[in-house]
Amino acid sequence: MIRFDSVGRTYDDGTVAVHDLSLEVQPGEICAVVGPSGCGKTTAMRMANRLGSPTTGRIFIDGRDIATEDPVALRRGIGYVIQQVGLFPHQSVRTNVGTVCRLLNWDASRIATRVDEMVQMVGLDPDQFGDRYPSQLSGGQRQRVGVARALATDPPVLLMDEPFGAVDPVARGLLQEHFHTLVKSLGTTVMMVTHDIDEAVRLADRIAVMRVGGVLEQYAAPAEILARPSSDFVADFVGSDRVLKGLVRTPIVGSLLDAAGSQTVSASPQLHVGDSLRLGLSCVLGEPSGSVSVYDDGQLVGALTMDAVHRHLRRPTEVA
Amino acid sequence: MIGQLFAWFTDPANWTGPNGIPTRLAQHLVMSGLAMVIAIVIAVPLGMWLGHSGRKPGLVLNLGSIGRAVPTFAVLVILASWDPVGVGDLAAILALALFAIPPILVSAYDGIRAADPDVVDAARGMGFTGRQILRQVEVPLSVTYLASGIRTSTVQVVATASLAALVGGGGLGRYVVDGFATQDAVLVIAGALLTAGLAVVTDLVLGRAQVLATLPALRVRKSSQALGIGFGLVAVFALMVAPSALASMRGSSSGASVDGPIVIAAYSFGESKVMAQLYAQALQAQGIDTQVRELSSREVVEPALEAGDVGLVPEYLGTVTEFLNKKVNGTSAAAVASGDVEATSQELSKLAGPLGITVFTPSPAADQNAFAVTLAFAKEHGFKTVSDLSVYSHQNPLLLGGPPECPTRPFCQPGLVSVYGMKLSSFVPLDAGGPLTKQSLAQGKTDVGLVFSSDGGLGVQGLVVLDDDKHLQTADNLVPLISSSIATPQVRKILNAVSAALTTDLLVSLNKQVDIDRKDPAVVARAFLVAHGLI
């Protein structure tokens, strides 16, 4: 869906922002571009909707070379969310969300329905929030409205630049989860830039790791990157606790569990099928008996132990 | 125009004497300086105190907008009309000071308030005394803000000081006002350039000073300012000079219509206005449409009369005859006006006819230029005639007050000097026998002044006219000059009837009603016309 073909960006003074970047994001995939400050990730992403132009190489969206298209028309077909969101302060939430719909000349009733739909989809009550001004919203609420605005016309592609960066940590987790569910249900292809490797691991289907100088170090699924970083740089960036990080993507399933023995049912915490293995490990470590009961729909299905975790980690690895 | 301006600026006569550029510049700067001193002395302590105590923030905030809403020009005129102050520089200084106080007060206030309360708190917590905080924190910040406020104020004051000339003050604005009075475009533009130039230079110099007074941390570096300033200076010069250059290329334009009401010109003193009303209403009563317009001087009116933009003007026989004489025959032409009304009238017709102007029968009423002094002064030295005064002047040169064009009028300053041998120390441009001149005499700011013999208010102000024993003044009977294209027999009959009904004494009483009793000239004229059966 999104294809970078040997894309490079060098400034007049000789600085190389992006160097020979080639990657492809499949339809419906979430691709996270990560790296330290100055690695060119934002520059690269902004070239996808022609807010910047490559000095070398080409970018294709849905098979079309974007350089041949009218930039304004192109952008109307791509969702765009930035860190500070950039909601129009002088317009209500409803008006903000309907921005691109109006640019595409949808008729008024269609816009009105769609807008309320989108506001609902991001978890806000249209009646309560529809007519508020951005200054009357919290950071998290503004973020949601920004996403609603970007997806209002159900664009095939969504570009995001540190979308959850300005939100407080407590709200962030919820937003990320919600967001993931939303775009997956819409089938949108997402390219998002973040400096937060945890966020990338949680949300992305594939992660592109870049280093300063605009060089792509590795482009693979989170599990792959965590398990087999292709270079010292990637390993460093991912962090030496990468094993722990990787557990966040693994859900607890029945096959991991030991039989529920005669151990007393642990009062708290309770684990459920589907919780992340990382949470499971945390509970196991805190449990004196080293074993935590796991439920599914209220039914006790087994126990999670340290051994179970080790077994999982030592299984023969497959490419994700 | 550019050539004429260059000639004016390079003429050494314009650089010397009481009307020279250095003198006027000095007056301008002194006025501005005094106004600023007064304003600073009042506004800075007051603003700082208000800022320190934190009181009345609302008042300070609104002071700015209220200050903007009151036009300086109005305050200037109010002060000049108020007896304790009177016309002249003092009115300007006070008005400018009042005008400068709000911005300075606000900047002093802001300066004190700008000391971040957190910083002051921390300083106090560290053991700074109140005075140390004041000296090391609040004052340096204040200086920054004050520098900005004072710079802006000073530039505005220097610019607005140009208005002082409108109320008889000095300064560079004098050239503009005098230029308008004599319709001398070169003088007007030269004045405009000088006043604009001074304001701009002041702004640049103070701008530099302000940067130096600003805390380095708060300075804003604007490297492109030089380009902007250059562009601004060029634009200022162009703006001052280009319109007149354009106009002279295009040739004179006339805005008045040929058909339509007869435009009757009146000069801006009561007698001229009531005369214009007398003629206007007499014509109007016979179904002839008229419109009275106030214009500033003969130099404006006469060409307009020739061109047909003005249809009728009540004039003064001897004075206008000599005016046309000089215009037609050159400035060194021999005088043709005299004390003989008949002879002078014929000379006038001879001059006016070829210019498209018709002269009707002069009225018995006459308003001569006359020279007046205060009654007390006259009594003290036993002055009865102008010659008496001249003798006195040899040991005690006199200050002469009169209309701005007086130095060029043969019956005014030049006449006093050449015919009477009077010694004058200097000339103060005021108005043509109007309130400025009379007030100036009454207040002792001038010794002798040009007034009009039919002025209804001389006695009231303690002034007396000295006899024109050498007949410097010619017969100045009221006489209507009319554009030949509208000088029909009917119009002639109507206007002559009005003229004939007037005598000098009647004229004096009309003037008193307008100038002293402050009645509307139109109302006074109507009453007269009705009383004499003319309408």
Place this chain on the structure above:
Amino acid sequence: MESANPWLSWSYVQDNSAALVSAGIEHLWITVASMALGIVMAVPLTLLARRHAPWAPSLLSGSGILYTIPSLALISALWPLFGLTNLTVIVALALYALLILLRGALLGLDEVPADVVDAARGMGMSDREIMVSVEFPLALPTILSGLRVATVSTVGLVTVGALVGHGGFGTLILGGLNENFYHAKIFTATIACVALALILDFALRALERGLTPWAKVAV
């Protein structure tokens, strides 16, 4: 001394209501015409300055210099071209208004948050759409404030037009001076002028509030 010459005189107002009204109409007309002309000139200059951003600071400091020209000087300089008509006053005052409006517009547009403009551009708004739907509305508070200051300032400057016989209330003020210091005339005209300025100031403040509802409701 002389006959009574009170500053406040109701009989003056009654007797001269026609003159006061016609002076008021001239005053208002010149104010409105000058502001309109100023706005008409300000719009293209603002857009030009935005397009050639490096020129903006020069334009601002240059216009600051022009603003120091005394009103007496500017009106006189224009007189040869426009004669003793109200056009002389209107053009001069329009230039002063232009300088204030330009400053307000450029400052206002500069204050528009960059991220909002970036979001707008990224969503596919053209430059013109961005200016019309985003930048201009967000710059409006500062622009309107400049409009208000320019208007009040213009009302005061109209009085100087008395120099060429078109000063609205200023003509009455100058006339009062020349009519033997007619206090009532001078003072009444002054009060009327100040009242006009305050009324316009008030009205424009209300307009500011009405046009920018989002500015009031900060959390």
